[in-house]
Amino acid sequence: MKNPKTAREVADAIRVRVLNDEKPAGEVLNTLTELMEEYGVARDTVRAAVNMLASEGLVRMVHRRGVVVQDRVRRRRIRRGQVVTRNPHTGYVFPATHDPGEKWEVHGQPFRSLEASPPSVAEAFDVEAGTSVLRRRRVTSPAGEPPFQLVDTWISPAAVADAPQVAEPSTGPGGYLDRLEEAGHGPISWREITRVRMPSPEEAKLLQIAQAMPVFEITMTGYSGRDDQPLEVTVKVIPGDRVEMCSDLVRGETAAWPVTPVEPE
Structure with missing residues (x-):
């Protein structure tokens, strides 16, 4: 040109x-x-x-x-299911954002800290926006590839008070969810919401992407089996060039084939 x-x-x-x-x-x-x-x-x-x-x-x-x-990464086609399973050694397994058999790695060190709660998290936990809330953060990807997702898990102050070990570096077998359920909140149930937005400057830096790159935000909220109150909010942020969301559509009864002829009125 x-x-x-x-x-x-x-x-x-x-x-x-x-x-x-x-x-x-x-x-x-x-x-x-x-x-x-x-x-x-x-x-x-x-x-x-x-x-x-x-x-x-x-x-x-x-x-x-x-x-x-930029690194040109493999785009993954994700079939998001709804079934939560359990590994006897590591705890709950949620619908994956990747092939379960693929080896993944953590970029840097996962860490926990008390952070000012964003509005959505504050609303879920019924606290004022900006209230200090425990956040556990990690950046992960398939082995040898650039960062694929940023994962923040926010745990409510009330839940931390009930299960103090969730704030420790090691939460023990089964992870923080097992500690919450052992503290009287089992069985936990979850709701997931997915949306598309632009990344914050910090997210773009951690994921090594431009701020002009849209991201998927998958938010999973865990609810106590004791009082149905939100215990934890896990937010996954995935660059838009990394994945394609895929669903298999199912025919309802009215869409059965072959088509039943309609008698003229």
């Missing part, structure tokens, strides 16, 4: 360079200034072009470095 002028034309030209592996993942393709000079366009045009490519998961802007080439 000669002398691209619009943001989309600049994006098309840069995309070709990225897909042709001009630079390996993690390397700087160009600075914004260099791209402005190369394509003879204004800074705003270059920024718009880079944002288009960032939303596709091809590049991201890194402060004081420039336009960095």
